Amino acid sequence: MRVAVLGVGLIGGSVALAARRRLAAEVVGWDADPAALEQALAGGVLDATAASPEACAPADVWVVAVPVAAAPSVAARACAAAGPEAVVTDVASTKAPIVAAVPDRHFIGGHPLAGAEAAGVAHAREDLFDGATWYLTPTPTSPGDLYERLHRFVGGLGALPAAIGHAEHDRVMAAVSHLPHVLANVLVERAADALGGEVLPPTGPSFRDATRVAGANPPLWAEIYAANAAALGEQIDAAIARLQDVRGRLGELEGWQAQTAARRRALLEVGLDGGPPEELRVAVPNRPGVVAELALTLGAAGINIADMSLSPAADNRTGVVALWVPAGDAPRARELILAKDLVV
Amino acid sequence: MRVAVLGVGLIGGSVALAARRRLAAEVVGWDADPAALEQALAGGVLDATAASPEACAPADVWVVAVPVAAAPSVAARACAAAGPEAVVTDVASTKAPIVAAVPDRHFIGGHPLAGAEAAGVAHAREDLFDGATWYLTPTPTSPGDLYERLHRFVGGLGALPAAIGHAEHDRVMAAVSHLPHVLANVLVERAADALGGEVLPPTGPSFRDATRVAGANPPLWAEIYAANAAALGEQIDAAIARLQDVRGRLGELEGWQAQTAARRRALLEVGLDGGPPEELRVAVPNRPGVVAELALTLGAAGINIADMSLSPAADNRTGVVALWVPAGDAPRARELILAKDLVV
Numbered sequence: 001m002r003v004a005v006l007g008v009g010l011i012g013g014s015v016a017l018a019a020r021r022r023l024a025a026e027v028v029g030w031d032a033d034p035a036a037l038e039q040a041l042a043g044g045v046l047d048a049t050a051a052s053p054e055a056c057a058p059a060d061v062w063v064v065a066v067p068v069a070a071a072p073s074v075a076a077r078a079c080a081a082a083g084p085e086a087v088v089t090d091v092a093s094t095k096a097p098i099v100a101a102v103p104d105r106h107f108i109g110g111h112p113l114a115g116a117e118a119a120g121v122a123h124a125r126e127d128l129f130d131g132a133t134w135y136l137t138p139t140p141t142s143p144g145d146l147y148e149r150l151h152r153f154v155g156g157l158g159a160l161p162a163a164i165g166h167a168e169h170d171r172v173m174a175a176v177s178h179l180p181h182v183l184a185n186v187l188v189e190r191a192a193d194a195l196g197g198e199v200l201p202p203t204g205p206s207f208r209d210a211t212r213v214a215g216a217n218p219p220l221w222a223e224i225y226a227a228n229a230a231a232l233g234e235q236i237d238a239a240i241a242r243l244q245d246v247r248g249r250l251g252e253l254e255g256w257q258a259q260t261a262a263r264r265r266a267l268l269e270v271g272l273d274g275g276p277p278e279e280l281r282v283a284v285p286n287r288p289g290v291v292a293e294l295a296l297t298l299g300a301a302g303i304n305i306a307d308m309s310l311s312p313a314a315d316n317r318t319g320v321v322a323l324w325v326p327a328g329d330a331p332r333a334r335e336l337i338l339a340k341d342l343v344v
Numbered sequence: 345m346r347v348a349v350l351g352v353g354l355i356g357g358s359v360a361l362a363a364r365r366r367l368a369a370e371v372v373g374w375d376a377d378p379a380a381l382e383q384a385l386a387g388g389v390l391d392a393t394a395a396s397p398e399a400c401a402p403a404d405v406w407v408v409a410v411p412v413a414a415a416p417s418v419a420a421r422a423c424a425a426a427g428p429e430a431v432v433t434d435v436a437s438t439k440a441p442i443v444a445a446v447p448d449r450h451f452i453g454g455h456p457l458a459g460a461e462a463a464g465v466a467h468a469r470e471d472l473f474d475g476a477t478w479y480l481t482p483t484p485t486s487p488g489d490l491y492e493r494l495h496r497f498v499g500g501l502g503a504l505p506a507a508i509g510h511a512e513h514d515r516v517m518a519a520v521s522h523l524p525h526v527l528a529n530v531l532v533e534r535a536a537d538a539l540g541g542e543v544l545p546p547t548g549p550s551f552r553d554a555t556r557v558a559g560a561n562p563p564l565w566a567e568i569y570a571a572n573a574a575a576l577g578e579q580i581d582a583a584i585a586r587l588q589d590v591r592g593r594l595g596e597l598e599g600w601q602a603q604t605a606a607r608r609r610a611l612l613e614v615g616l617d618g619g620p621p622e623e624l625r626v627a628v629p630n631r632p633g634v635v636a637e638l639a640l641t642l643g644a645a646g647i648n649i650a651d652m653s654l655s656p657a658a659d660n661r662t663g664v665v666a667l668w669v670p671a672g673d674a675p676r677a678r679e680l681i682l683a684k685d686l687v688v
Contacts, residue, residue: 263533
């Protein structure tokens with residue numbers, strides 16, 4: 001297998017290292033910064049360098065790991081240079097803009113929930129993605145074989161691939177990650193203004209916890225806010241609406257407080273490990289989108305697909321997808337698949 | 345010394361235990377619930393019980409530890425029953441309402457930053473206040489000798505007394521404690537709505553940290569929101585205004601993010617331990633409010649008064665206050681005192 005990594009920073013470099021060492025892949029890299037590229041080659045992160053994205057061809061898997069603003073154009077160049085069987089993906093934390101900007105069958109968006117404080121290829125690690133969720137955002141027209149290849153590739157790096165719709169991805173990230181960063185900033189401001197230089201009262205760990213992410217990595221987070229402005233704006237609007245509502249009934253919030261306690265428990269208690277994988281074999285019609293739809297359905301239900309493999313049937317009109325899911329989740333997965341009019 | 349504890353729940357019971365064991369005080373208690381009172385007596389928390397607040401007289405220190413809504417009327421009854429040298433205090437987490445409702449020279453508001461998950465006298469502990477900040481809110485007319493007695497009493501329980509203005513107390517608590525609880529609730533709602541029953545993505549500890557206090561103890565927190573509605577409402581308004589501002593410039597937030605990082609560092613880095621105590625002797629005119637003003641000035645600067653003692657001079661027109669402050673803070677304390685036209 002040959003892998004092209006476009007952008008060799010912390011993430012791209014770690015993809016390259018893991019692909020070389022764990023998948024025995026040949027990895028060719030490109031970066032807009034020749035010094036970073038040279039450093040990656042000298043550090044054993046890459047097998048070879050290329051002078052342009054196009055010069056990385058041929059490759060089976062193309063991973064675009066440049067800064068968010070440059071990702072759509074680099075992904076489009078990768079798609080143009082990719083062979084018919086090649087899959088192109090990216091690692092940006094917002095998915096709707098790039099999916100809209102790169103309407104190419106080769107392209108399937110991705111977002112590993114991994115990172116580190118220190119940026120740059122010098123901090124790249126083979127094990128950066130171990131056990132991390134890696135979102136994949138296939139569309140209804142994503143070819144099943146390309147999705148399968150990408151799923152296995154990401155799993156081979158050590159991550160747990162999970163399918164999710166791109167719009168839903170951005171909405172969920174805005175709610176569970178980007179809005180918490182914005183509100184943490186607001187809390188720091190409110191406290192600093194209220195204290196006016198006086199000492200923070202020792203109110204226990206709650207303020208420290210609530211503001212842990214305040215002011216995190218300013219250039220990176222400014223870029224994330226900007227890239228996900230649409231979905232984040234909606235979450236901020238909803239938060240403002242709720243604050244206005246709460247403001248109007250500060251004397252009668254016991255019900256709200258109790259309801260929130262129950263919702264938090266429900267949020268944090270799900271998603272426990274479902275046990276060792278069990279195989280489910282699903283007969284599917286040979287048309288675009290079926291595999292993506294399956295993956296998205298199970299992903300939405302929180303069922304982790306540990307591995308998958310696609311076998312076309314002799315008649316070429318149908319095929320079989322073998323899915324390995326946690327044994328505890330298998331009955332639920334079976335029900336969800338049957339509800340799609342597919343045969344398990 | 346004789347101490348009256350009105351309301352023998354977790355806080356009142358712990359005050360009683362610590363006063364008996366650490367200050368060798370005789371503690372008489374009253375509670376609206378006869379069963380709680382009986383339990384406190386049987387458990388060795390009290391020396392004696394009384395059938396009404398008034399029946400606790402005589403006492404040198406009166407501690408009102410009933411639920412917030414009942415505190416002003418119970419405190420007023422204690423003031424009416426208190427002898428000329430007695431000090432009356434409370435433990436409610438909001439101070440402006442009770443200070444306004446009890447304009448009596450005996451009354452000096454208090455708020456220990458201590459508590460526990462489990463309520464009730466059965467969970468009372470002698471060491472509940474060890475090392476905890478205990479806010480005291482003297483007013484400009486609070487008699488110096490009553491403030492001094494209360495300061496020493498609270499310190500004797502194991503707490504660190506700190507003076508703060510009542511309005512400022514409520515504003516600071518709204519910003520650093522009550523608003524974080526409201527925003528944690530909003531975050532849980534946003535995530536639950538965005539996920540619609542799907543599984544919370546493993547975004548690391550940030551969401552868990554940011555929502556740790558969401559839905560905390562609904563009856564207690566509903567009461568706190570209600571009691572501090574004025575100051576909390578102002579903080580919510582300020583948060584809404586900032587969210588509206590941020591919402592309008594999601595593409596250009598790097599400066600805000602960087603500024604917040606610096607402000608959070610500044611907030612969390614101050615207030616380090618200032619070393620062993622050093623004595624400062626201050627000559628003060630013998631008029632009401634001087635001791636309170638001194639305590640408030642040092643409290644606002646984050647300087648902990650480890651102990652204090654008041655000695656009237658022979659002419660009865662002046663006196664000397666001895667203050668023990670951390671040696672590292674002593675030069676700053678001296679400057680602040682000199683700026684008040686007092687002699688150190």
